[in-house]
Amino acid sequence: MDSGAQCYRRYLDGDDEAFIIIIDEYKYELTLYLRTLTGDIVHAEELMEDTFAKLFINKPKFAGKSSFKTWLFAIARNLAYDDMRRASHISPTPTDELEVADEEEDVEANCIKDERKRALYRALGELSLDQRQALHLFYFEDMSCAEIAAVMKKNVAQVKNLLSRGRASLRQKLEEWGFSYEN
Amino acid sequence: MRTNEEIMAELVKRRENCEKERGKGMKKAVIKTVSFVFAAVIAIGLFVVVNSNSETFVPASMADANIHLIEDGLPLFESANIICYAENMQLDELEEGVTVIYGSDIDVDAVEKQLFGIDKKELKRQRGKTSADTVELLPGETDDVVPTIEITYILMFYKYGDRVEREYVSSTYSADVDRAVIDKFIDYDTSDIAIKNYTKQFINKLVENGIIVDTEPLT
Incomplete structure (x- = not known):
């Protein structure tokens, strides 16, 4: 059982402190992933808190069919999609751009230490939502195709296809930005 | 970003x-359930009166038909029965966004309209076939022939408000059979055990077909 699953088990047994460990371990990764989905760091942070709230309040059972992280990301994805569907007809709330830029740098700096990877992360924003998610989970969360498939509710072949097409688009985009890469 | 302690x-x-x-919700749910059951009983009562001139009859047990709604593993209408299913069947493990409806044709129509705002035309188009929870003549039968009674219950599966699967549970009876025998079958179809079994089979089929992915098969 991974550490996330152990902490969650402890939380279900009544230890609230264990939940702080879960927050600490996953909050940046989750926010970065949600930022990939929503394109908005402030919104991503709200969804990150909503994801934790879902676990904290509803206490859904973790069956252990996947890793805790995969399960958590799948819950976050569902929440984000649900939210996007609901908000599709609502104009976004204006936010302070400087504050947002600071937040984005804060999250990126905590999760992505390598400058080249940061460029890669920014280039992902140019891809389709599915390609973006698949590449993000693959390169930034080190998930396997099977784990990505579980998070995205797709089969492994579809994920491989998304990765392949996403990489091609990404390569083109990075070349346009003047990056060179090794095959 | 907020600190861990602030988030906590x-x-x-x-x-x-x-x-x-x-x-507060519990109180509202009780009022809603009582109102809904009351309205359903009146509607079915009226239906019986309207059809009382024909040779056919609508079993009185239909008035007892309940709507069983489970969303995100939590019952929408909190009646004792539904909570019992959720506990016994571990429906709280259903992935989010999932709604399962069990009920008679008429009741499910009403709930679909209430929950998802689907009108009758759309219902007919989506459902693709009609079914009735009232007396129905089989093809080739005329009024001279002893009619049969077909009672249909529906299980509907929704994901984020989009219907993705449905299943009909039908029983057909010959109307000349002893009324008590029919009532006995109807009572079984609307019993807790039957509903539990139908729902369990239905959900397991969806799990097998990969329509529900975050749920273990129900035992």
Whole structure:
């Protein structure tokens, strides 16, 4: 059982402190992933808190069919999609751009230490939502195709296809930005 | 970004609010359920009266038909029965966004309209076939022939408000059979055990077909 699953088990047994460990371990990764989905760091942070709230309040059972992280990301994805569907007809709330830029740098700096990877992360924003998610989970969360498939509710072949097409688009985009890469 | 402690404090606050709301929600749910059952009983009563001139009859047990709604593993209408299913069948493990409806044709129509705003035309188009929970003549039968009674219950599966699967549970009886025998079957079809079994089979089929992915098969 991974550490996330152990902490969650402890939380279900009544230890609230264990939940702080879960927050600490996953909050940046989750926010970065949600930022990939929503394109908005402030919104991503709200969804990150909503994801934790879902676990904290509803206490859904973790069956252990996947890793805790995969399960958590799948819950976050569902929440984000649900939210996007609901908000599709609502104009976004204006936010302070400087504050947002600071937040984005804060999250990126905590999760992505390598400058080249940061460029890669920014280039992902140019891809389709599915390609973006698949590449993000693959390169930034080190998930396997099977784990990505579980998070995205797709089969492994579809994920491989998304990765392949996403990489091609990404390569083109990075070349346009003047990056060179090794095959 | 907020610190871990700030996030935790926010979560604790939300949990407390949620517990307060849940208390209020219980009261509302009881009122809703009572109103809904009352309306359903009146509607079915009227239906029986309207059809009382024909040779056919609508079993009285239909008035007892309940709507069983489960969303995100939590019952929408909190009746004792539904909570019992959720506990026994571990429906709280259903992935989010999932709604399962069990009920007679008429009742499910009403709930679909209420929940998803689907009108009758759209219902007919989506459903692709009609079924009835009232007396129905089989093809080739005329009024001279002893009619049969077909009672259909429906299980509907929704994901985020989109219907993705349905299943009909039908029983056909010859109307010249002893009324008590029919009533006995109907009572079984609307019993807790039958509903539990139908729902369990239905959900397991969806799990097998990969339509529900975050749920273990129900035992």
